Amino acid sequence: MRDPRDRIHEAGRRYGYARTVRSQPRRLHLRIGVAVGVLVVQHVPGEGPYAIGTALEAAGLGMRVCRVWAGDPVPEDLTGVEALVVMGGPMSAYRDDGFPTQGAELELLRAALAAQVPVLGVCLGAQLLAVAAGGTARPGTGLQVGWGPVRLGARLTGTCCSRGCRNG
Template structure:
């Protein structure tokens, strides 16, 4: 197995963010596979030390519109069954949930903006504990219109008032994050340029969201780097 990270990227600016900084500190190379620029079925999902499926504006159930979803789901199923470290963020978490047999569907309410997570007891005992400091939760970025049922055998780690299943673990080697703890302030403007219509439809505005990102983003970056680092410590083979 290569000491390399395979990141499946649907939108160029929805990258690994703070997770990539942690991986760089550890000397791990990142290979991005951009959907639409390569054959998604080409990589062997068992050939890398970590696989991350990133976010995007499509539905995890839109197989008929986006044929790459079927081979991607097959990759996830194969990797999860092999017990190899796997992370899903937003759309990636939804795809992991689907690969584990859970239903993915439109949420009753779009969740877009900054708000804290409510961690479960299991969440506070996990690497997500870094998202709470002295009992106060760090606001994280939310940007999704779909949700999913908790997969069988999964452990719920976090929720919000409008999205019950915000984060989960499965089998000790799988982490699903509906929210965006990876976001970096200095890369966020691309989100605003690409999706102003979504911001408006959610009842928000670009100026306010930019200001909230500048206010909350630095604390999230610090917390997320600690979170991702601890999670990686738990799944990386001992040297």
């Protein structure tokens, strides 16, 4: 059986990213001695890091999942966080009903952007990232399934948000 990580690496090569694997996990430590590395914010049980977690593991990066659906508090700062991943969920970035952690997550994203911490937003996470960066999120006008092209606005070109990205 083929290792699923190979598919991730093949996809990365198609988009111009080289495969990097470290022999020892690289981890950062909080002042209290807890390893974090990449912080993943998970909103609902079925929207975990899955392939992203596999890719982080293959790259030798430590990962901590903040399960806000289970009552984990959203961290108030980025001490020890090397990168931030905010996953999806049924909530919305343009409405806060049924989304008690929205404000704390937006503040965390703004802090990450200000500190130039790499951020990946998936679905809801991408909506929140857009709002945190000063943009907007609104309901789509039609059905969207799968991947689509993303274009960076002029304000993001040359910033930490554009590193490793190709327009289109």
